[in-house]
Amino acid sequence: xxxxxxxxxxxxxxxxxxxxxxxxxxxxxxxxxxxxxxxxxxxxxxxxxxxxxxxxxxxxxxxxxxxxxxxxxxxxxxxxxx
Numbered sequence: 236x237x238x239x240x241x242x243x244x245x246x247x248x249x250x251x252x253x254x255x256x257x258x259x260x261x262x263x264x265x266x267x268x269x270x271x272x273x274x275x276x277x278x279x280x281x282x283x284x285x286x287x288x289x290x291x292x293x294x295x296x297x298x299x300x301x302x303x304x305x306x307x308x309x310x311x312x313x314x315x316x317x
Contacts, residue, residue, distance in 0.1 A: 239315055240284045245273045281316065288312055 245253075249266040256262060288311075 240280055242277045242280060243273065245270055284315055285312075288315065 246266075246269050249263070249269060252260075252263055252266055253270075
């Protein structure tokens with residue numbers, strides 16, 4: 236069974252500043268770089284999980300599967316990414 240994807244939180248020291256960023260304050264470059272690094276990590280983890288799921292799906296295709304199997308696959312995939 237596939238486990239859920241766990242994403243790390245962004246650096247909490249930027250939380251208050253991030254909430255104010257839309258108010259026209261100067262953007263902190265270090266905060267932006269930190270968020271980009273965090274979001275890049277999230278993207279990689281999600282992509283890896285999808286690729287792993289796709290590989291498992293390809294292995295299942297060789298078996299005869301029906302509509303209920305297909306629904307179970309998509310339910311599992313959705314749970315993994317939420």
